[in-house]
Amino acid sequence: MxxxxxxxxxxxxxxxxxxxxxxxxxxxxxxxxxxxxxxxxxxxxxxxxxxxxxxxxxxxxxxxxxxxxxxxxxxxxxxxxxxxxxxxxxxxxxxxxxxxxxxxxxxxxxxxxxxxxxxxxxxxxxxxxxxxxxxxxxxxxxxxxxxxxxxxxxxxxxxxxxxxxxxxxxxxxxxxxxxxxxxxxxxxxxxxxxxxxxGGRKPSDGQILWTQTAKQIHDLVRAVAPPYPGAFTDWQGRTMIVAKTSLEGPFPAKLDLGTLGIQVVDNQAFGVCGDQRSIAILEWFPSKIH
Missing domain, CATH: 3.40.50.170 (Formyl transferase, N-terminal domain)
Known part of the structure; x- marks a missing residue:
């Protein structure tokens, strides 16, 4: 054959x-x-x-x-x-x-x-x-x-x-x-x-939209995690790659669920999402591209 x-x-x-x-x-x-x-x-x-x-x-x-x-x-x-x-x-x-x-x-x-x-x-x-x-x-x-x-x-x-x-x-x-x-x-x-x-995906498709639900953002992070280009967001004037997240707690009581996006509490980063739920950011680092 x-x-x-x-x-x-x-x-x-x-x-x-x-x-x-x-x-x-x-x-x-x-x-x-x-x-x-x-x-x-x-x-x-x-x-x-x-x-x-x-x-x-x-x-x-x-x-x-x-x-x-x-x-x-x-x-x-x-x-x-x-x-x-x-x-x-x-x-x-x-x-x-x-x-x-x-x-x-x-x-x-x-x-x-x-x-x-x-x-x-x-x-x-x-x-x-x-x-x-x-x-x-x-x-x-x-x-x-x-x-x-x-x-x-x-x-x-x-x-x-x-x-x-x-x-x-x-x-x-x-x-x-x-x-x-x-x-x-x-x-x-x-x-x-x-x-x-x-169709195909572009690196720019990895932008995190904090108006989405926590589950949607968690799934995006998983879908494009390195070595793929990675999900990214702006934080304090820098573009950060969010490489790993978790939907599981515990989440600090200090989180402001009315303010979408990245919040850092006690040196731990969290993301507040459009459904007023949070994700824990377990790995993130500055982007070399964006």
């Missing part, structure tokens, strides 16, 4: 390892060069390819169609995408003799699109997961091949949940690989009308 794999990030590393362990012949890996302006906290697909002597390339999005002759010559049974960041042209998807499959970091049809783990936490979800699905030109819209769910703890941040999702991705792949190796692709409908779609 032969595959061409588009891969990046921890999910790319872990799923590529699972394919190799199952005996899939990986003829080519398409990945990304790391962005020097991005905090790289995850595994390297390039390093894995170098270690395993797998051919790889790092084209820009505009260069992907130039790979079609090379991919066609490899005659892959499958084209896989594991957290690859560019949209893969339809002309490449049809190069797969059996199917083109993508691993997405949510329980489709919920949270189609970009940054699914961050969006799920931001919306206070208690569960997410990984979904392997048929690739179509419309993002995350093809039939579902396999899924695995994980819980989201009420204080877990995006990095912690992403680690769970990365393992769920491997679980899904291992569950369906025996059938895929036989040329059989299990599938069920991806009911988009029952789901949701979200």
């Amino acid at each position: 032969r595959a061409v794999v588009f891969a990046y990030h921890d999910v790319g590393v872990n799923c590529l390892k699972a394919l190799i362990a199952a005996g899939v012949e990986v003829g080519l890996v398409i990945t990304h060069q790391d962005d020097p302006d991005e905090n790289i906290w995850f595994g390297s697909v390039i390093a894995l390819c170098q270690e395993r002597h797998i051919p790889y390339v790092t084209p820009e999005a505009s260069e992907l169609k130039k790979l079609i002759p090379q991919i066609t010559a490899l005659a892959p049974d499958y084209v896989f995408s594991f957290y690859y960041r560019y949209m893969i042209p339809a002309d490449i998807l049809v190069c797969a003799k059996i199917a083109a499959l993508n691993m997405h970091g949510s329980l489709l049809p919920k949270y189609r699109g970009r940054a699914p783990v961050n969006w799920a936490i931001l919306h206070g979800e208690t569960q997410t997961g990984a979904t392997l699905h048929i690739m179509e030109t419309k993002p995350d819209a093809g039939d579902i091949v396999g899924q695995s769910a994980v819980t989201i703890g009420h204080d877990e941040n995006a990095t912690e949940v992403f680690s769970k999702v990365s393992q769920a991705a491997v679980t899904v792949l291992k569950q369906v690989l025996p059938e895929l190796m036989q040329g059989q692709v299990p599938r069920k409908r991806n009911l988009l009308s029952q789901g949701s779609y979200f």
Whole structure:
């Protein structure tokens, strides 16, 4: 069984390892060069390819169609995408003799699109997961091949949940690989009308709006906590990154619940929110960017 794999990030590393362990012949890996302006906290697909002597390339999005002759010559049974960041042209998807499959970091049809783990936490979800699905030109819209769910703890941040999702991705792949190796692709409908779609997030989206509820602000902090850009607020003329919060007390009686924003009582920072509830700020520090 032969595959061409588009891969990046921890999910790319872990799923590529699972394919190799199952005996899939990986003829080519398409990945990304790391962005020097991005905090790289995850595994390297390039390093894995170098270690395993797998051919790889790092084209820009505009260069992907130039790979079609090379991919066609490899005659892959499958084209896989594991957290690859560019949209893969339809002309490449049809190069797969059996199917083109993508691993997405949510329980489709919920949270189609970009940054699914961050969006799920931001919306206070208690569960997410990984979904392997048929690739179509419309993002995350093809039939579902396999899924695995994980819980989201009420204080877990995006990095912690992403680690769970990365393992769920491997679980899904291992569950369906025996059938895929036989040329059989299990599938069920991806009911988009029952789901949701979200775009990418920018660092500026992390601004704390103290008019929101304590739960909403706590979820924002968790969703974008470092190594993501972080939730931020102004305090005494400085922009501060709020990296960790708690909804649990005790909260001091001295807090003025009529004044929204940061209050420091006995050297402990708290945030008073729009629902007149408070959050304890457990970690915060001056921003280097804002």
